[in-house]
Amino acid sequence: MKSIWIVDDDQSIRWVLEKALARENISHRSFSNPNDVLNALEKESPQVLISDIRMPRGNGLDLLQHVKTTHPLLPVIIMTAYSDLDSAVASFQGGAFEYLTKPFDIDKAIELIRRAIEQSERSQAGGKELSGWRQDSAEIIGQAPAMQEIFRSIGRLAQSHATILITGESGTGKELVAHALHKHSPRAKGPFISFSTSAVPKELLESELFGHERGAFPGAQTLKRGRFEQADGGTLFLDEIGDVPFDLQTRLLRALTDGHFYRVGGQDPIKANVRIIASTHHNLESRVAAGLFREDLLHRLNIIRLRMPALRERSEDIPALAKFFMLSCAKSLGVEPKKLSDEVLREISGMPFPGNVRQLENLCHWLTVMSPSNVIGISDLPKDIIGAAIDEPLIIQGESSPGNPAMARPVSTDWESGLGRLAVKMLQDGETEVYDALCSKFEKAVLKAALEVTRGRRVEAAQRLGIGRNTITRKLQELGIDD
Numbered sequence: 001m002k003s004i005w006i007v008d009d010d011q012s013i014r015w016v017l018e019k020a021l022a023r024e025n026i027s028h029r030s031f032s033n034p035n036d037v038l039n040a041l042e043k044e045s046p047q048v049l050i051s052d053i054r055m056p057r058g059n060g061l062d063l064l065q066h067v068k069t070t071h072p073l074l075p076v077i078i079m080t081a082y083s084d085l086d087s088a089v090a091s092f093q094g095g096a097f098e099y100l101t102k103p104f105d106i107d108k109a110i111e112l113i114r115r116a117i118e119q120s121e122r123s124q125a126g127g128k129e130l131s132g133w134r135q136d137s138a139e140i141i142g143q144a145p146a147m148q149e150i151f152r153s154i155g156r157l158a159q160s161h162a163t164i165l166i167t168g169e170s171g172t173g174k175e176l177v178a179h180a181l182h183k184h185s186p187r188a189k190g191p192f193i194s195f196s197t198s199a200v201p202k203e204l205l206e207s208e209l210f211g212h213e214r215g216a217f218p219g220a221q222t223l224k225r226g227r228f229e230q231a232d233g234g235t236l237f238l239d240e241i242g243d244v245p246f247d248l249q250t251r252l253l254r255a256l257t258d259g260h261f262y263r264v265g266g267q268d269p270i271k272a273n274v275r276i277i278a279s280t281h282h283n284l285e286s287r288v289a290a291g292l293f294r295e296d297l298l299h300r301l302n303i304i305r306l307r308m309p310a311l312r313e314r315s316e317d318i319p320a321l322a323k324f325f326m327l328s329c330a331k332s333l334g335v336e337p338k339k340l341s342d343e344v345l346r347e348i349s350g351m352p353f354p355g356n357v358r359q360l361e362n363l364c365h366w367l368t369v370m371s372p373s374n375v376i377g378i379s380d381l382p383k384d385i386i387g388a389a390i391d392e393p394l395i396i397q398g399e400s401s402p403g404n405p406a407m408a409r410p411v412s413t414d415w416e417s418g419l420g421r422l423a424v425k426m427l428q429d430g431e432t433e434v435y436d437a438l439c440s441k442f443e444k445a446v447l448k449a450a451l452e453v454t455r456g457r458r459v460e461a462a463q464r465l466g467i468g469r470n471t472i473t474r475k476l477q478e479l480g481i482d483d
Helices: 011-023 034-041 060-070 085-093 106-124 145-156 174-183 202-210 246-258 284-289 295-301 311-333 342-349 356-370 415-428 434-453 458-465 469-479
Strands: 004-007 028-031 048-052 076-080 098-101 164-167 192-196 235-239 275-280 304-307
Touching: 004 011, 004 034, 011 028, 011 106, 028 034, 034 048, 034 060, 048 060, 048 106, 060 076, 076 106, 098 106, 098 145, 145 174, 145 311, 164 174, 174 192, 174 235, 174 275, 202 246, 246 295, 284 295, 311 342, 311 356, 415 434, 434 458, 434 469, 458 469
Parallel strands: 004 028, 004 048, 048 076, 076 098, 164 275, 164 304, 192 235, 235 275
Antiparallel strands: none
16 A cells, blocks of 8 residues: 655644544655655655645645656645645645644644545546645635635635625625636636625616616716626626615516526616626625525525634734734835834734624724834824623623614623623523523633633643643534634
8 A cells, every 4th residue: 555745844834734633543754855755756756645835845736746646546635834825726726635734633633644645545436536626815814724625625625616705793804805706717818707795786786796887867977888788797796685675586586596687777788607606704604585685596595505603713813814904004104114012912802893804804994094103012002992792602792882783892801790690681582592602602701711821732732720731622613612
């Protein structure tokens, strides 16, 4: 049986993988640089190749490109500690089997390797390889597991023309993802037309989408091409699709079904070759049940759905996002960038940010303009956000400030009282299984705190909490926490 090849300049990573593979009785071989792998490939080939990206004596993506040329059916797993969109894009563009971010859970890594082995066996029996995508778009920042899954999804959809529905709260960056999907698609050379259905008066929506003929209505002095025509050969991004009036949804459905539509006042059908990416912050299933959205239109849009995580679900990304926004705001204003102190980064990392990434960007813009300090401290933060909620489970619903709905009020340091108020509210609202729900919130908060203090080291976190290693692993899985 062929072995698993590991290439990484980090000896500790090689050692961990070697021990795990040996425990599973999986044959393996290790290399410290890509050049040694290339030399070995001239004599033999592995069943699966696991490679780091950034190494002093070579690049894992260059190795991936070479392997895919000489051994097209060989599954390659790319590892990297620099888990940005560029790395994910480049990995899938080069034909990587999967993308593994460091630090990784060794059990999950072994599971991934076994899937790659199965892929290799199927390929040898006549199966086909997965294809990838090319790199670009550094605007999307995200080390959090939820964002890494978004990166992977963009990669897997690179060669697809399918309609995509992006859901998520306002301000989470849905348009950025739509733009990335376009840039990494076969339509990348075509136009990308973004249109917000909620930003146009109802009576003008039809004309904006489909265009109008001259004289179609008072004020229509010239022929106008609508967004569908403008996006011909490219991508049309329909932002906040859930706000489209019900009577217009029928025309939209027809255009999505066969690609034909009529300008307002027009007699001849027009065909446009357009890929649709739509987004919404609404729960469309609830709007269908309420009679506000057509069920057949939902099915037409919901071919592939991506959910953008709220910023509170990826709080580990807040420092990197804040630094990026501070630099970009300073550049746009033509001033010297200001630096956020470590104390400020810790403070804002615990804030709920109900306005998500957009609200964080606005905060950075405010600090760039209003703060007198070059190094921003706690005292420089707007007074209404200092002491904002430090952990999501202790946010008391319905207590946001009426004068400032964009930012929740500070949570009391008496967490027991806060938990009690939350229990009362849940019981008054008629919720069921309140005890289990609150216990899960408590456990999640404690486990997250322990992992933060130990920098993700599970064994140490378990020891500090006084629980077993198997217990913390099981709890992390049950609660959906990735350290």
